[in-house]
Amino acid sequence: MATLLLPLFVRWGVTPNLVSLSGMACGLIAGFAYSHVPAPAWVLAGFLLMLAWHVMDGADGQLARLTNAQSEFGKVLDGICDYITFIAVYIGLAVALTPRDGVWIWLLVALAGACHAAQSAAYEAQRQLYDVWGWGRVSRRLHVATPEAARSVTGMLHHLYGRMQVLLLGRGIETDARLRTLLQTAPDSAGELHRRYRETFAPVVRRWSVMCSNYRTVGIFLFALAGCPIGYFLTEIVLLSAVSFWLIDRQNRRLADFLRQVTVEGVSGPVVLVSG
The missing domain is CATH 1.20.120.1760 (CDP-alcohol phosphotransferase transmembrane (TM) domain)
Known part of the structure; x- marks a missing residue:
């Protein structure tokens, strides 16, 4: 559309x-x-x-x-x-x-909103990392606003969002830094590195899609139609938070394995997918 x-x-x-x-x-x-x-x-x-x-x-x-x-x-x-x-x-x-x-519902909604914000920040950070190292889209690299830029309202929001992404990205920041160093020493290997990253992390990125806003929109509609919006908020807080932590853990394990492969075995070595 x-x-x-x-x-x-x-x-x-x-x-x-x-x-x-x-x-x-x-x-x-x-x-x-x-x-x-x-x-x-x-x-x-x-x-x-x-x-x-x-x-x-x-x-x-x-x-x-x-x-x-x-x-x-x-x-x-x-x-x-x-x-x-x-x-x-x-x-x-x-x-x-x-x-x-009663008014306690506002506390539940606020907690669900905080969980939602953290999950969305982590989801977007993983997508950005994949775009950068899977497809070479450097414009998608994670940026945290400078102290000067953060003085404006939008700059402050950008800074806070970027800091949240950094906290939730796990090994992603280390991976980004080490892969950039690797390419500085072997710039001709960029194409092969991007290919290997795609092959290794495409399944992980697909799993992260459960955090996209589409499912939340449908979930809100179904729970509201059933007359039980509280069920949606509890799902957000308990189920989606648990899934998010699991995804971050699996991503960190795979990032560690990927870094070991490309630094020890070389960029042109065979792709070995780890479990998860």
């Missing part, structure tokens, strides 16, 4: 940032719709509005690449819009649940 909208956006001169903000607007209205749970019509409206946000969320990046309008500010804005969408929906659900379950 996002791809179908691109020609229209280009023709009308729509900027990627405007697309991001339009998606956020859909998310805010979705939050209002979900505040009327358990009314089925409102639940469906919230779901459709979140689908519209997904379309815009996919279109902004595609439009930026198509029009060569990529920027660090645009990346930060895109992330902010994504978070605001889920914050709005979580608040909407909390508003709907408060009359029945």
